[in-house]
Amino acid sequence: MRDDIDLHLHTAHVGCANETMSVPALLAKCEELGYTHIAITDHYNGPHHAEAQRAIREDLRAYDGPLQITWGVELTIADADAGTLTADEATVEEFGWEFVIGGPHGRYGETDVDAIIATQHRLMLATLRNPLVDALVHPWWFSRGEFAPGKEMAWMTDMSRFPTWHVEELGEVAVETGTAIEMNADAILHQDTYTPRFHEHYLAYMARLHELGATFTVASDAHDIKQVEYAKNAARFLADAGVPDERIVVPAATELG
Ligand SMILES: [Zn+2]
Numbered sequence: 001m002r003d004d005i006d007l008h009l010h011t012a013h014v015g016c017a018n019e020t021m022s023v024p025a026l027l028a029k030c031e032e033l034g035y036t037h038i039a040i041t042d043h044y045n046g047p048h049h050a051e052a053q054r055a056i057r058e059d060l061r062a063y064d065g066p067l068q069i070t071w072g073v074e075l076t077i078a079d080a081d082a083g084t085l086t087a088d089e090a091t092v093e094e095f096g097w098e099f100v101i102g103g104p105h106g107r108y109g110e111t112d113v114d115a116i117i118a119t120q121h122r123l124m125l126a127t128l129r130n131p132l133v134d135a136l137v138h139p140w141w142f143s144r145g146e147f148a149p150g151k152e153m154a155w156m157t158d159m160s161r162f163p164t165w166h167v168e169e170l171g172e173v174a175v176e177t178g179t180a181i182e183m184n185a186d187a188i189l190h191q192d193t194y195t196p197r198f199h200e201h202y203l204a205y206m207a208r209l210h211e212l213g214a215t216f217t218v219a220s221d222a223h224d225i226k227q228v229e230y231a232k233n234a235a236r237f238l239a240d241a242g243v244p245d246e247r248i249v250v251p252a253a254t255e256l257g
């Protein structure tokens, strides 16, 4: 079980994570938890995040400790029709990100349940096929607000409505493109809007992706310092799904010099 890694961490610089997630504080927390290798993957939703991204990199350069660190980024969908992400190859090169994770974040205007599922699936495939992407983030995550009483997402108490061929196709494309599937703790395991039954189905979903030959990442997706330890639960969940350590991806550490 790889409970010593966390490949999805936010920082206070971009402002999605809170002030407890200063780079020095979160690196100290990772050391305290016994992590050996982490990836810093804050958001880049467009040029308005450029300054924050540069500030993170400066903080990482100042680090002199035992952690192996990969300098990465989390992208989201830029254009839902085209399935494009919020950074292109030139931008990834400019910032020097060596680990790119991404995927859909929302319903993209869909209100019908089956249309929501179809759109998520299409955008997840587009993300897997994007040659810049190393890992698809949090399959089937929707924000808390989408589940509020009276909202369309109140239906998602389990995964029984998801067509079986979706997981087959996702697994096939992940294997074909060599893109990892993320096991996300904060957005999936610790989000209380998801039911125990949903999590049971999610375990079977991960087990099936493993059978199909997919690789995986372990992720806390922490936005608060208390959530950094959640990565260990993602590692345990993958182990429970039968995923062996050799299927868990750990990227090379970045020379931050
Ligand atoms: Zn995300």
Ligand SMILES: [Zn+2]
Pocket (backbone or CB within 6 Å): 008, 010, 074, 221
């Ligand atoms: Zn995230």
